[in-house]
Amino acid sequence: MSTLSTDKTILLVEDNPKDVELTLRAFRKSNISNRVVVARDGVEALDYLFARGAHADRPASELPQLVLLDLKLPKLDGLEVLRAVRQDERTKLVPVVILTSSLEEQDLMRGYALGANSYVRKPIDFVQFAEAVKQLGLYWLVTNQAPPPGGKA
Amino acid sequence: MEGADRDARVVAPAPVGMPSADGNQRGATPDFRALFESAPDAYLVLSPELIIVAASDAYTRATMTQREAIVGRSLFDVFPENPHPGATAHRNIRASLERVRKHRLADVMPIQKHDLQRSAADGGGFEERFWLPVNSPVSGPSGALSYIIHRVEDVTDRRRIEDDFRLMLESLPCALVMVDRNGIMTLVDQETEHLFGYSRQELLGQPLELLLPEPLRAKHAAHVMTFFGRPDRRKMGAGQPLFGRRKDGSLIRLEIDLNPIETSEGTRSLASIVDISERQRAHEARARLAAIVESSDDAIVGLSLDGIVTDWNEGACAMFGYCSQEMIGASLALLVLEDREDEHPGLLQRLRNGERIDHFETVRRCKDGHAIDVSISISPIRDAAGVLIGASKIAHDITQLKRAQTALQRAKDDTDAVNRELESFSYSVAHDLRTPLRSIDGFSQALLEDCADKLDDEGRKYLGYVRESAQHMAHLIDDILALSRVSRATLSDETVDLSALARSVIARLSRAQPERKVSVSIQDGLSVHGDPRLLEIALGNLLDNAWKFTRNRSDARIELGATLQDGATTYFVRDNGAGFDMAYASKLFGVFQRLHGAHEFEGTGVGLATVQRVVHRQGGRVWAQAVVGAGATFYFTLRETTANT
Numbered sequence: 001m002s003t004l005s006t007d008k009t010i011l012l013v014e015d016n017p018k019d020v021e022l023t024l025r026a027f028r029k030s031n032i033s034n035r036v037v038v039a040r041d042g043v044e045a046l047d048y049l050f051a052r053g054a055h056a057d058r059p060a061s062e063l064p065q066l067v068l069l070d071l072k073l074p075k076l077d078g079l080e081v082l083r084a085v086r087q088d089e090r091t092k093l094v095p096v097v098i099l100t101s102s103l104e105e106q107d108l109m110r111g112y113a114l115g116a117n118s119y120v121r122k123p124i125d126f127v128q129f130a131e132a133v134k135q136l137g138l139y140w141l142v143t144n145q146a147p148p149p150g151g152k153a
Numbered sequence: 154m155e156g157a158d159r160d161a162r163v164v165a166p167a168p169v170g171m172p173s174a175d176g177n178q179r180g181a182t183p184d185f186r187a188l189f190e191s192a193p194d195a196y197l198v199l200s201p202e203l204i205i206v207a208a209s210d211a212y213t214r215a216t217m218t219q220r221e222a223i224v225g226r227s228l229f230d231v232f233p234e235n236p237h238p239g240a241t242a243h244r245n246i247r248a249s250l251e252r253v254r255k256h257r258l259a260d261v262m263p264i265q266k267h268d269l270q271r272s273a274a275d276g277g278g279f280e281e282r283f284w285l286p287v288n289s290p291v292s293g294p295s296g297a298l299s300y301i302i303h304r305v306e307d308v309t310d311r312r313r314i315e316d317d318f319r320l321m322l323e324s325l326p327c328a329l330v331m332v333d334r335n336g337i338m339t340l341v342d343q344e345t346e347h348l349f350g351y352s353r354q355e356l357l358g359q360p361l362e363l364l365l366p367e368p369l370r371a372k373h374a375a376h377v378m379t380f381f382g383r384p385d386r387r388k389m390g391a392g393q394p395l396f397g398r399r400k401d402g403s404l405i406r407l408e409i410d411l412n413p414i415e416t417s418e419g420t421r422s423l424a425s426i427v428d429i430s431e432r433q434r435a436h437e438a439r440a441r442l443a444a445i446v447e448s449s450d451d452a453i454v455g456l457s458l459d460g461i462v463t464d465w466n467e468g469a470c471a472m473f474g475y476c477s478q479e480m481i482g483a484s485l486a487l488l489v490l491e492d493r494e495d496e497h498p499g500l501l502q503r504l505r506n507g508e509r510i511d512h513f514e515t516v517r518r519c520k521d522g523h524a525i526d527v528s529i530s531i532s533p534i535r536d537a538a539g540v541l542i543g544a545s546k547i548a549h550d551i552t553q554l555k556r557a558q559t560a561l562q563r564a565k566d567d568t569d570a571v572n573r574e575l576e577s578f579s580y581s582v583a584h585d586l587r588t589p590l591r592s593i594d595g596f597s598q599a600l601l602e603d604c605a606d607k608l609d610d611e612g613r614k615y616l617g618y619v620r621e622s623a624q625h626m627a628h629l630i631d632d633i634l635a636l637s638r639v640s641r642a643t644l645s646d647e648t649v650d651l652s653a654l655a656r657s658v659i660a661r662l663s664r665a666q667p668e669r670k671v672s673v674s675i676q677d678g679l680s681v682h683g684d685p686r687l688l689e690i691a692l693g694n695l696l697d698n699a700w701k702f703t704r705n706r707s708d709a710r711i712e713l714g715a716t717l718q719d720g721a722t723t724y725f726v727r728d729n730g731a732g733f734d735m736a737y738a739s740k741l742f743g744v745f746q747r748l749h750g751a752h753e754f755e756g757t758g759v760g761l762a763t764v765q766r767v768v769h770r771q772g773g774r775v776w777a778q779a780v781v782g783a784g785a786t787f788y789f790t791l792r793e794t795t796a797n798t
Contacts, residue, residue, distance in 0.1 A: 018592040019592070101587040101588055122591060123591075124627035
């Protein structure tokens with residue numbers, strides 16, 4: 001098991017700045033101090049992942065260790081982002097956790113069908129929310145072995 | 154041959170008045186013996202002691218005997234009785250001869266059955282013969298009886314023909330009654346006995362009125378007079394319904410043909426009687442059916458195999474505007490719209506194949522040109538031999554129905570659209586309303602944590618309230634979404650084990666609150682039909698409530714079972730918890746209705762509304778009974794499946 005390494009990036013795809021702040025606060029309180037990149041809509045998320053647009057100067061081979069993906073997003077919604085990520089050879093293995101308010105069955109089903117690694121509903125109670133974010137971070141950044149960068153399936 | 158044997162055998166004296174047979178007096182005295190023996194009829198001459206004295210050739214031929222073998226022997230020795238039981242020839246002939254001896258008068262006997270013994274060479278046994286015997290005395294000069302002439306006529310053939318005729322008559326399907334001029338029955342057949350329930354003995358010699366119902370009896374005598382006054386073949390009753398009366402008093406519908414018959418005893422009327430009750434009933438049934446067909450609002454049309462109209466009822470007139478005179482003989486293609494012309498030959502072909510066509514929906518054109526929606530059923534018509542001869546077509550005007558269906562479909566489309574909107578609204582509610590709540594809760598918590606030193610106790614308490622309210626609202630939203638999901642869910646129909654479902658709910662509750670001590674009793678084998686997920690939601694809510702409202706009791710008890718109420722299986726969840734005041738029972742199942750303050754028991758007031766919606770969607774009913782402080786019982790029924798009814 002690897003130790004909590006701060007060089008691993010988390011991509012947080014979330015349009016609501018308050019939710020962004022709460023999520024960052026939850027990471028802080030769980031002592032997760034990795035770099036968190038925030039994308040505020042679906043297009044920005046894909047730009048980051050594919051190193052294009054505003055993120056064109058970023059080395060495309062460096063992929064985030066974890067993508068936390070909200071579903072309801074401006075421009076391109078979360079499920080469309082997920083589809084694009086899974087269809088692209090470069091990104092298809094990136095761990096993606098859907099982190100959303102929706103408990104609609106069809107969102108769950110489509111999320112998993114498109115290859116989400118986890119589906120977590122954001123609790124209203126901040127104490128519970130912080131706990132959920134902490135567990136997510138520990139699991140995906142520490143417990144889980146990510147696919148090797150540039151590795152071929 | 155006869156001439157040669159004759160003299161040798163005759164030992165008895167020659168009959169009186171007959172000269173000696175041994176004279177060659179041709180031309181002088183006639184040869185009476187020769188004349189007698191050649192007589193065309195069968196004669197036997199007997200002595201008063203019944204010894205055979207002479208026999209004519211015709212007699213020996215008829216009895217298959219030889220004269221020399223019988224003359225000199227007793228009549229009864231020569232012709233023994235057939236040992237068949239019931240044979241009476243000997244007795245009757247002896248009695249007749251006795252009468253002749255006594256009264257010296259000829260005795261005409263009725264037909265006698267006196268069978269002839271066959272020689273062993275011919276196979277033995279007896280041959281059936283019927284005879285018509287006449288015995289006549291011959292007196293000597295002193296007046297004493299000297300001979301008896303026994304004349305017989307072989308009527309066997311005639312008797313057989315009569316038998317055949319009788320059998321023929323008896324086997325006719327009609328009852329035959331012969332009536333004389335006085336209206337007395339002189340002959341009836343077996344069918345008459347069957348038909349009227351009388352025996353032959355009860356009928357013969359009785360007036361025909363016996364077989365007629367009371368009102369007809371008086372008039373009948375006059376009818377008999379009329380008939381014999383001008384006897385000819387006719388039908389009785391002159392077209393009026395004719396009834397007969399059976400022995401048991403019941404009436405039967407009859408058809409009677411009268412035929413005058415000339416018999417040796419004068420004119421008779423032979424009535425052939427047929428029971429037409431059955432035919433009449435069939436006729437009436439046909440008439441009734443015809444009336445039904447005529448009075449139907451549906452168009453009922455008879456068709457030949459090539460689509461020509463053969464029958465056209467009032468309903469068809471009203472529906473299509475053509476009267477039957479216009480349509481009978483015309484092609485039904487007249488009603489087919491131009492754009493459906495290809496449809497008609499196909500239907501005709503199916504009709505010719507003997508197919509049934511059920512509820513074929515199409516459009517037909519009326520006489521005034523306007524089109525109507527019709528549902529058509531066509532059935533083949535076959536003759537008695539099963540050969541396809543046409544079809545009956547029933548057309549039902551479904552224009553109104555179609556219109557209603559269209560309206561219904563539009564309404565459904567509208568509803569579906571509203572439902573889709575509702576669905577997307579629910580989705581927004583789930584996502585968008587929760588998001589600010591999370592901020593309210595999250596930043597209140599952040600304040601409590603980060604700025605604790607700047608807040609006094611009151612400030613911390615208020616922030617606590619803010620968080621509680623946000624969380625409560627989140628519950629409300631979740632419950633409302635669950636309720637809306639229950640309403641929108643597509644129902645499946647599966648066998649659901651309610652008992653197992655209840656055990657899993659209780660297990661979940663126990664895990665959440667392991668400190669609770671609750672005595673749970675779940676009846677085994679409660680198997681129902683319904684949607685498993687909806688039933689889980691309903692049962693879950695009821696058990697959640699029971700669990701929640703018993704938390705102040707140390708002897709908490711929760712029970713799930715089933716009883717039979719008004720013939721319907723009724724399930725119940727019973728607890729001994731807080732209960733409620735029945736005065737508010739009507740509010741129990743309303744959305745956001747609560748019978749307990751939030752300080753007593755938390756809740757959103759949506760759970761029982763959800764239960765009710767589930768139960769209604771499953772075709773059942775839900776109600777409750779409770780006593781404050783003593784517990785509540787919630788009852789529900791579910792749609793009974795066909796297997797249970």
